[in-house]
Amino acid sequence: MFTGIVEEVGEIVDVRQDDEVVVLTVRGPKVSADAAHGDSIAVNGCCLTVIDDEGVSGDQFRVEVVPETLRRTALGSVVAGSKVNLERALPAGGRLGGHIVQGHVDGVGVLVSRTPGERSDEVRFSLPGTLSRYVVEKGSIAVDGVSLTVAGTDPETFTVALIPTTLADTTLGTRRPGDTVNLEVDIVAKYVERLSADYLGGSGGEARIQ
Incomplete structure (x- = not known):
């Protein structure tokens, strides 16, 4: 779950097609600081899962975008250099500063x-x-x-x-x-x-x- 309070504006570093999945490399020093495999990060409001991939620097993370997400969101239009809003999942006991946001784009x-x-x-x-x-x-x-x-x-x-x-x-x-x-x-x-x-x-x- 998220709150809609953006932690930082990140940048798409790389967009790579891997069969039917699009792999995004995103630069965001703040949200990458403690990002681990399986963590959820909202990228422009889409809840995406961090994947453990080699060759990613400390201020970056990678996520996979499946066809369903590409059909239902605007993520299909991002390119290298695109700016994106980033927010880590709300920790238990964290403040709900905005409102209840699932990261499931409607x-x-x-x-x-x-x-x-x-x-x-x-x-x-x-x-x-x-x-x-x-x-x-x-x-x-x-x-x-x-x-x-x-x-x-x-x-x-x-x-x-x-x-x-x-x-x-x-x-x-x-x-x-x-x-x-x-x-x-x-x-x-x-x-x-x-x-x-x-x-x-x-x-x-x-x-x-x-």
Whole structure:
């Protein structure tokens, strides 16, 4: 589990195809310091497993990206030199500074517009229709692994306000219209929907008479 509080911005050093799997070498001195085989690290919000591979320097780690992840995320577009948000898994007893983030990407969005302010930016992203019901104003969403508060929504997009720290310490500070991002909606909303499905009626959500 993660929190959506990015620890550092890393860099893709190498992208290598190994049969159907893509092997990424990522430079991130902070998260690599104690990375070991089998550890989980979120790369742009995708939970990936560190592999024990020879020839990796102390400030780097390697992960494998399977076809399922490539289909469902924006990781297929990264190249050597791409900047990525990195976060290690939350330790037991650690602080949940953002919100509960699994690192299981629900869909891919596109940065639609960006309105710079004096110190903060308002950014609008497209939202796949299947995810819109899980995104509410003042709720939480993870964008490329960054825990954000939703400022506004409509059926096809949502807006967030990026504070100076987020602009400086994550890749969202340099994202531009047309860029794709990984989206993970609040897991609590999905569980509530699933658990209440047998008790709800039609589209209005009224209780079903048993």
